[in-house]
Amino acid sequence: MVEVFISSLRQEMMWMKSSTHKFDTIYIGGGTPSCLRKDNLQSIFSAVYEVFGDVLKKNTEITMEANPADITSKTLAHWKALGVNRISLGVQSFDDNTLVFLGRRHNSKSALCALSLSVHGGFQHVSCDLLLGLPPSLSKENSLEIIAKAKKEQEIAINTGIDHLSLYILTASGPTPLNRMVQNGAVSLPVEDFTAHQLLQSSLFLKSRGFHHYEVSNFARGVTTESRHNMKYWTGLPYLGFGPGAHSFDGSGHRWWNLPNIDKYIESISRGDIPPRNEEFLTVNQRRTEKLMLGLRTSRGVSRELACAGGAHDSLVTELIRQGFLFSSNDMLIPTEKGMLTADAIASKLS
Amino acid sequence: MTKIRNFSIVAHIDHGKSTLADRLIQMTGEVAERDFRDQILDSMDLERERGITIKSNTITLPYKSRSGEEFALNLIDTPGHVDFTYEVSRALASCEGVLLLIDAAQGVQAQTLAHLYGALEQNLEIVPVINKIDLPAADIPRIKEQIENDLGLDPEDVVCCSAKTGEGIADVLEAVVKRIPPPETKEDAPLSALVFDANYDPYRGTVVSFRIFTGSVKKGDKLRFMWNKSVYDVEEIGLFRLKKSPQPCLKAGQVGYLVAGIKTISDVRIGDTITHNNKPVAQPLPGFQEVKPVVFSSVYPISSDDYPSLCDAIERYKLNDAALIYQKDSSVALGRGFRCGFLGLLHMEIFQQRMEREHDQAIIMTVPSVSYRFTMDDGSEIIVDNPAYYPDKNHIVKSEEPYIRANIMVPEKFVGAVMNLSTERRGENPNFGYPGVGRVEIFIDLPLAEVIFDFYDKLKSSTQGYGSFDYEPIGYRASDLVKLDILVNKEPVDALALMVHRDSARTRAIAICERLKEEIPKQMFKIPIQGAIGGTIIARTTISAFRKDVTAKCYGGDISRKRKLLEKQKKGKARMKMVGQVEVPQSAFISVLNTSK
The missing domain is CATH 3.30.70.870 (Elongation Factor G (Translational Gtpase), domain 3)
Known part of the structure; x- marks a missing residue:
């Protein structure tokens, strides 16, 4: 089954090859590729190098999304041998109760161990995911203690020597068990204002430790440690996605994405057809909305020209600057911390 | 020749007027049982739902009396609410008598009295009817006592019935033919007919309901509407059966309709007199009034x-x-x-x-307003019903507002509650009447502006539903008026401004600010909501800013979904009104209407 899937992936890559130029990032993620068997992972990488070897730039960032439970020095050595130079670990928390609540396979100890092994395993970049906005009922602490505890977790993470941190906010939506629990009142999530405060406090703390806030959920020690791959999503550069549910963008106005059903994915490809997908061609306005929405998430900001829309939003922009949501730097408008946390509202006003 | 009786049913709200009308229609065989829908005369959904008649309907019922005589009973329906007093008076002017309907449990109420007076003014025969005698709480002896004491009518003349079960309905019909006098029938005199209602029919134009007092009218006649000074050719005349029934001719005493190519209902005025263009009556019928909005x-x-x-x-x-x-x-x-x-x-x-x-x-x-009268320093008078046109206060010499005299009837134990409510609403000049044991009639002058804000609802709730209410306008009185501005983010919102008495301004301002705070969602900026008179802030609340509005995770390249979410939110916001940079939902404007509730 896995073998058939991998050969489908390989086939899809071959078909798409003609539509790509040279590129410099590869991201193996979505789900937990780290649990793949060694030989399967090997096949995927072989396929990538075989198909795209001639268009891969030097210094390509190759990221592996990994579950801490799958990390051993052996697996790490294998990944390194395959060319992986960036590891993103879904730690989420260093609190064992929380990890049980989240249904994770690892505990705080194995998480810490995975981080250290990765940092010392010779990877250029190691990133750690942590969660904010956990249900207050999980911990008996008051608000101040919750914030202090979050900082403590961040401290533990960065003390391992990692150079990148992603702070996500737990959200309940769609048909997830968490959402069901929230809906029926078994679990309550903290109010948005509190999680916003938590994120701001975290940002201040991380700044004091040399990590800059370069995207709503992302912090990096220095510019060169930012996730180059993710940055492409936010800056409107082209990317190709392979596999069920993968998204692609041509960098101008065409987006398409495979449907998530894996059986149909394999079946179509085996018939010689491209996998079932949806697509859209962006209008000028949609493209503008995206640029605003994505640009305002990052410390790159958006161009003043884009935001002002030929003068239509001049007074709004002035007001947003006056109220401390944006600041002006050369021809760019950069969101402040406060602005980054309200990026969607600003984008909505400016779009 | 068929004999005619013209009558109306009048009653306090909910005393069963429409149910009785339906029962009479059914008993006279005008409608087959299977076609019988409850309350046939209340044809609009809204009327059915609220149980009140808004637009009246009239019907001619054939009836064979116990003595074997044939009658045409013209039941002229009347709107059942104080807003439509004038229309009621014109309908009554078309009758010789009324059935004054009284609920067997609730007894005489404020509108019962108002209707009694209305009928007495028109010199009508009054047949008191006690309805709902099937109710467990029915108390016929007590109601008869009220009829004698409160209304001054002979309790011997009372007819008892239950419109719901049909009990006593035959007696009601007999009372109509025996007690209500027949109309005079001066057929040879010039035509004089009273317009008491008009309805719009999309195919035929305006259908005029009228009662002929003298003379006769036939198809093709050239008719003059005396107050309106307009002339029309009769295309069709007829009687109101359940469907319109065209007739060659209608004569003095009869009630019917006419169609005459009248384009809109506004071309006809209730209370107008119809006569022949070439042979007019000397004088129009009395009682015509211009209807004025309040x-x-x-x-x-x-x-x-x-x-x-x-x-x-x-x-x-x-x-x-x-x-x-x-x-x-x-x-x-x-x-x-x-x-x-x-x-x-x-x-x-x-x-x-x-x-x-x-x-x-x-x-x-927007918030309803009455029309205020201002005397300016140059001696001119201005009537203002829209706060947007509130005159420059530096030039106002005198402000006046319209008053009404309320007639409130309650059991004795609620007098305190009613007086509290009335005082709160700036009531003046109370007078008390004691029509019967344990019952008090309160007359009190109130500013109309105070009554149009849920006064009736408040009265009902503070008297456990026993308080009944009627009113008549009594003209303008001097008043200390101010214009209350509502400012959202320091900008006055014209649609939220109102004219109020200075004493009520602060309470109203606070209530409106609080309501807006509930209805306007948090925005990116802190938004002050203020109530102000002139430049002086008299109430203030603040809507705090939200601190987070961003989708937390944006990975895997699925940008389309995020953008669509943003577009959807944006679309939702397009339905909001922008006040400066503040998005104000419609519900905020609507909620302000309810601030006094």
């Missing part, structure tokens, strides 16, 4: 794009409601709309609901 409100489409559709709808609505007046209006906050005048709050509510249900309009209506 409550004013502006109506706006929720989405400005719908303004043309609102224009059409209001024109169509007006075809069937001559009492509505309107003119173009515009608001900075709400765009283009109309300023409308209504006979009362119920009339306004009917308008609002019919615009929504029958004309499919999504509308906002």
Whole structure:
């Protein structure tokens, strides 16, 4: 089954090859590729190098999304041998109760161990995911203690020597068990204002430790440690996605994405057809909305020209600057911390 | 020749007027059992729902009396609410008698008295009817006592019935033919007929309901409407059966309809006198009045794009409601709309609901206002019903507002509650009457502006439903008026401004600010909501800013979903009105209407 899937992936890559130029990032993620068997992972990488070897730039960032439970020095050595130079670990928390609540396979100890092994395993970049906005009922602490505890977790993470941190906010939506629990009142999530405060406090703390806030959920020690791959999503550069549910963008106005059903994915490809997908061609306005929405998430900001829309939003922009949501730097408008946390509202006003 | 009786049923609200009408129709065989829908005369959904008659209908019932004589009973239905007092008076003027209906449990109420006086003024025969005798709480001896003491009518003349079960209905019909006098029938005199109602028929134009006092009318006659000074050729005349029944000729004493190519209902005025153009009567019938609106409100489409559709709808609505007046209006906050005048709050509510249900309009209506009178320092007088036109206060010499005299009837133990409510509403000059044991009639002068805000609801709740209420206008009185501005983010919102008495200004301002705070969602900036008189802030609340509005995770390249979410939110916000940079939802404007509740 896995073998058939991998050969489908390989086939899809071959078909798409003609539509790509040279590129410099590869991201193996979505789900937990780290649990793949060694030989399967090997096949995927072989396929990538075989198909795209001639268009891969030097210094390509190759990221592996990994579950801490799958990390051993052996697996790490294998990944390194395959060319992986960036590891993103879904730690989420260093609190064992929380990890049980989240249904994770690892505990705080194995998480810490995975981080250290990765940092010392010779990877250029190691990133750690942590969660904010956990249900207050999980911990008996008051608000101040919750914030202090979050900082403590961040401290533990960065003390391992990692150079990148992603702070996500737990959200309940769609048909997830968490959402069901929230809906029926078994679990309550903290109010948005509190999680916003938590994120701001975290940002201040991380700044004091040399990590800059370069995207709503992302912090990096220095510019060169930012996730180059993710940055492409936010800056409107082209990317190709392979596999069920993968998204692609041509960098101008065409987006398409495979449907998530894996059986149909394999079946179509085996018939010689491209996998079932949806697509859209962006209008000028949609493209503008995206640029605003994505640009305002990052410390790159958006161009003043884009935001002002030929003068239509001049007074709004002035007001947003006056109220401390944006600041002006050369021809760019950069969101402040406060602005980054309200990026969607600003984008909505400016779009 | 068939004998005629012209009569109405009058009653306090909920005493069973429509049910009795339906029962009479059914008993006279005018409608087959299988076609019988409850309350046939209340044809609009809204009337059915609220159990009140708004637009009246008239019907001619064939009846064979116990003595074997054939009668045509003209049941002239009347609107059942104080807003429509004038229409009621014209309907009564077309009758020789009324059935004064009284609930067997509730007894005599304020409107019972008002109707009694109305009927006495027209010199009508009054047949008291006790209805709902099937109720467990029915107390016929007590009600008879009230009829004798409160109304001064002979309890021996009372007919008892239950319109619901049909018990006693035959006696009611006999009382109609025995007690109510026949109309005079001067057929040879010049035509003199009273217009007591008009309805709009999309195929035939306006259908005029009238009662002939003298003379006769036939198809093809050239008729003059004396007050309106207009002339029409009769295309069709006839009787109101369950369907219209055309007749070659109608004569003195009869009640019927005419169609004469009258385009809109506003071309006909209730109370007008119809006569022959070439052989007119010397004098029109007495009692004609111009109907004047007393409550004013502006109506706006929720989405400005719908303004043309609102224009059409209001024109169509007006075809069937001559009492509505309107003119173009515009608001900075709400765009283009109309300023409308209504006979009362119920009339306004009917308008609002019919615009929504029958004309499919999504509308906002502003806080209702009465019309205030200002005397200026140059001696001129200005009538203002729209806060937008509040005159420069430095030049106002005198402000006056319209007052009404309320007639409130309650069991003795609620007098305190009623007086509290009335004092709160700036009531003056109370007088008390004691029509019967344990019952008090309170007459008190109140500013109309205080009554149009849920006074009736408050009265009902503070008297456990026992308080009944009627009123008549008594002219203008001096008053300390101010214009209350509501500021959202320091900008006055014209659609939220109102004229109020200085003493009520602060309470109203606080209530409105609080309501707006509930309804306006948090925004990126902190938004002060203020109430102000002139430059002085008298109330203030603040809507705090939200601190987070961003989708937390944006990975895997799925940008389309995020963008669509943003577009959807943006679309939702397009339905809000922008006040400066503040997005104000429609519900905020609507909620302000309810601040006194």
